[in-house]
Amino acid sequence: MRNRIIELIEAANALDPRVVFLTGDLGFSVVEPLQAALGERFVNVGVAEANMMSIAGPLAALGFRPFVYSIGPFVTARCLEQIRNDIVYQNRAVRIIGVGSGFSYGSLGPSHHALEDAHLMAALPGMIVANPGNVAELDRFFALTLDEAQPAYFRIPRESGAAFPVPMFSLDTAAYVVRDGDELTLVACGVGVADALLAAERLERDGLSARVVSVPVVAPFPKTALARVIADGPVVSVFEGFPGNPFSVGVVATLFENGFRNAYAELVAPHAFAHIVGDTQALRRDAGLDARAIAEAARRVVRNGASRRMARS
Incomplete structure (x- = not known):
């Protein structure tokens, strides 16, 4: 870019x-x-x-x-x-x-x-x-x-990113669906959107329908726009940065303020400097931020959500 x-x-x-x-x-x-x-x-x-x-x-x-x-x-x-x-x-x-x-x-x-x-x-x-x-x-x-x-x-990022249609968003409406699904939501920004889309393809092969939401503006965070596009199911957020970042905090605030009751998982970089030498993809893989890790986190959060529903029934 x-x-x-x-x-x-x-x-x-x-x-x-x-x-x-x-x-x-x-x-x-x-x-x-x-x-x-x-x-x-x-x-x-x-x-x-x-x-x-x-x-x-x-x-x-x-x-x-x-x-x-x-x-x-x-x-x-x-x-x-x-x-x-x-x-x-x-x-x-x-x-x-x-x-x-x-x-x-x-x-x-x-x-x-x-x-x-x-x-x-x-x-x-x-x-x-x-x-x-x-x-x-x-x-x-x-x-x-x-x-x-x-x-x-x-x-x-240095990369051009994934190819997906982009609406005429404003600062207030900068959260929208780039791939539809109805069982869980993968929320990402930046290069994380590309890996979230690849993860959704993996999940589809497992029979899971994942919605992918892009949030290109992280401050001020578009909480109202995000709340409107989250599917009724578990949520996984993906951000290539340390914990406590404005994207992850914004997602959690959105879920909390809107009474979200489903399972949630947050994927961020470990709160440590990289301990290996490698290219970008190797570092993302080591940090648990590649498509495989996102798909695995989604499967886990779906299992956790199912367990919670069974415990309440």
């Missing part, structure tokens, strides 16, 4: 000369077309992410439209104080692009894995946080937030 976000910014620049792009010495082999289009409004700040945020905030105050680009941990954890004070506290419309959500950067190791970035950004008042599952969701969120007067964080 990183290629697509550059294309979207380039298209926005063609219509609006206020677009400014700042990078922390990253993105090369991807950002060159944007550099040529923006000229002096393309700024390589260098390995100085805190300064980059302190530049972006005032640029937004002056009426520019700054986009800030780097790898997830570098553009969130490394410069959190400057995001908090110079952008969010001032309510500046800066678009922060964190590339490489979750384990996307695989063998580059924990320094490049973005597993707590959503927590950090969603904890800031007024920050919009998106974790699109494919290019179409990215396109929609980009269009939604282009004229928003508040800051936004794009949590995007």
Whole structure:
């Protein structure tokens, strides 16, 4: 999706000369077309992410439209104080692009894995946080937030994501069915949607009908929209990040506030740095976040739900 976000910014620049792009010495082999289009409004700040945020905030105050680009941990954890004070506290419309959500950067190791970035950004008042599952969701969120007067964080993977139809969602309605089913619900965002769809195919071979729901906006969390699309049965949520993330918390809050009484399972990355070296898929498999693990969690939660119904009868 990183290629697509550059294309979207380039298209926005063609219509609006206020677009400014700042990078922390990253993105090369991807950002060159944007550099040529923006000229002096393309700024390589260098390995100085805190300064980059302190530049972006005032640029937004002056009426520019700054986009800030780097790898997830570098553009969130490394410069959190400057995001908090110079952008969010001032309510500046800066678009922060964190590339490489979750384990996307695989063998580059924990320094490049973005597993707590959503927590950090969603904890800031007024920050919009998106974790699109494919290019179409990215396109929609980009269009939604282009004229928003508040800051936004794009949590995007390196992959393009699965192919599924995307409705014209708003920030309030960003939870919708991408595959229907009536026995249980798999709720996911980002790259988790692709694995949830593969898991649903596995479950279908077992005779289980799984609904898959995508939630591309995780802050503010669309609880009302999610409550409307959950099937009457067990729920499994999938998020490629540490426990306590805004997606998993939002799902649980939705279920609790709506009197949900069926079995529930939460799949997240273990609360530890990766202890193996491997590519993205190996790390997801080790963390229990691949399609096989999702399908197994679904089977388990269905069994648990059946046991609870028998105990109550």
